[in-house]
Amino acid sequence: MSKDTASDPSLPVMELALPTPAPAIGWEEYFRTNPPPSGTEDAGQRIDKFISFHAKANRRVVLVTSGGTTVPLEKNTVRFIDNFSAGTRGATSAEYFIEAGYAVIFMHRQFSLQPYSRHYTHSKNCFLDYMQVGPDGSLTVDPKYSDHMREVLGKYQKAKQDNLLIMESFVTVEEYLFLLRRFTTALSTLRENALYYLAAAVSDFFVPPDKMTEHKIQSSGGCLELQLDQVPKVIYPLVDTWASRGFIVSFKLETDPSILIPKSRRALERYKHQLVIGNILSTRKRVVTMVTLEDEQDITLSDQELAEGVEIESRIIPDLVARHDRWIKKSAKHAQ
Numbered sequence: 566m567s568k569d570t571a572s573d574p575s576l577p578v579m580e581l582a583l584p585t586p587a588p589a590i591g592w593e594e595y596f597r598t599n600p601p602p603s604g605t606e607d608a609g610q611r612i613d614k615f616i617s618f619h620a621k622a623n624r625r626v627v628l629v630t631s632g633g634t635t636v637p638l639e640k641n642t643v644r645f646i647d648n649f650s651a652g653t654r655g656a657t658s659a660e661y662f663i664e665a666g667y668a669v670i671f672m673h674r675q676f677s678l679q680p681y682s683r684h685y686t687h688s689k690n691c692f693l694d695y696m697q698v699g700p701d702g703s704l705t706v707d708p709k710y711s712d713h714m715r716e717v718l719g720k721y722q723k724a725k726q727d728n729l730l731i732m733e734s735f736v737t738v739e740e741y742l743f744l745l746r747r748f749t750t751a752l753s754t755l756r757e758n759a760l761y762y763l764a765a766a767v768s769d770f771f772v773p774p775d776k777m778t779e780h781k782i783q784s785s786g787g788c789l790e791l792q793l794d795q796v797p798k799v800i801y802p803l804v805d806t807w808a809s810r811g812f813i814v815s816f817k818l819e820t821d822p823s824i825l826i827p828k829s830r831r832a833l834e835r836y837k838h839q840l841v842i843g844n845i846l847s848t849r850k851r852v853v854t855m856v857t858l859e860d861e862q863d864i865t866l867s868d869q870e871l872a873e874g875v876e877i878e879s880r881i882i883p884d885l886v887a888r889h890d891r892w893i894k895k896s897a898k899h900a901q
């Protein structure tokens with residue numbers, strides 16, 4: 566650290582206190598030096614089956630990633646670092662993709678919001694509040710909720726009956742990365758018919774297994790100093806190798822509006838995928854920006870629409886479907 570940097574009061578104290586970070590390892594080295602978590606291949610085979618079922622019907626398939634990844638601090642994990650995401654964006658989007666005729670691979674953080682059940686979990690009501698006991702002792706849905714519940718139930722049952730939704734879960738960033746590689750590679754067999762919708766909030770830093778303690782870190786050791794390695798940006802191999810023919814959408818989350826568009830555009834220039842959806846933490850349910858190399862378009866809900874319960878994903882998904890249509894047509898033209 567230079568003297569100038571050390572005395573600059575505008576820099577955050579955390580940055581000054583931390584040792585020089587280890588250089589980021591590449592994605593190839595990451596996958597070579599970290600063993601795949603158990604269950605990766607079993608999940609991969611379930612996804613293979615789902616994809617080949619829909620390939621026969623020539624149906625489009627979207628991979629939706631949703632929720633935040635964790636970074637364990639100990640092998641026998643008591644403590645971990647978490648990433649913010651309730652899973653609302655992913656779970657809500659999955660429902661609108663199914664409505665638009667897509668089959669959905671929903672790769673989500675365990676216990677985060679899921680399509681259809683999201684309407685009743687994590688809400689103010691306990692599920693028992695939706696029920697009532699009739700005079701004859703029968704258990705029914707409270708009539709004030711039954712119209713909405715009938716509608717959600719109908720959509721859920723149709724999705725199940727037509728095998729339009731498969732769900733696989735992760736907790737740690739390691740599980741996420743291995744599942745992502747396995748699923749995107751499998752989905753690439755659908756070529757342009759595949760859509761990748763990367764809404765999960767993925768950790769940027771982690772403790773590699775060889776630097777992790779076996780057992781719970783003891784507080785008797787005083788202050789805890791952590792040095793985290795950088796997680797490789799897997800969107801690079803995803804675009805370049807694993808899923809190169811599909812339509813790839815990543816998200817950019819920021820809290821400072823002034824850097825959202827430049828950073829979204831920089832991601833497009835760097836990774837060369839099709840679209841970044843930019844959102845600001847505090848306004849993410851009301852406004853998103855669809856950013857391409859050529860232009861940017863806001864999708865915004867009015868206060869009235871918000872009050873009426875309109876979900877912004879009901880606007881995002883049709884917009885994406887139209888972009889995916891154009892992508893498929895353009896690729897077909899190139900192939901001629």
Ligand code: PMT
Pocket residue numbers: 632649650651652653654655763764765766767768769796797798799800801814815816817818844846849
């Ligand atoms: O679930 P909700 O509560 O509704 O919140 C939704 C959301 C705000 C989490 C969602 O809309 C969103 O913005 N998700 C992406 C958040 C994020 O991780 O952004 P980022 O700037 O850290 O990453 C940008 C992109 O790089 C992501 O598409 C990610 O897939 C990719 N990435 C990130 C880390 C990493 N190691 N490798 C990656 O490839």
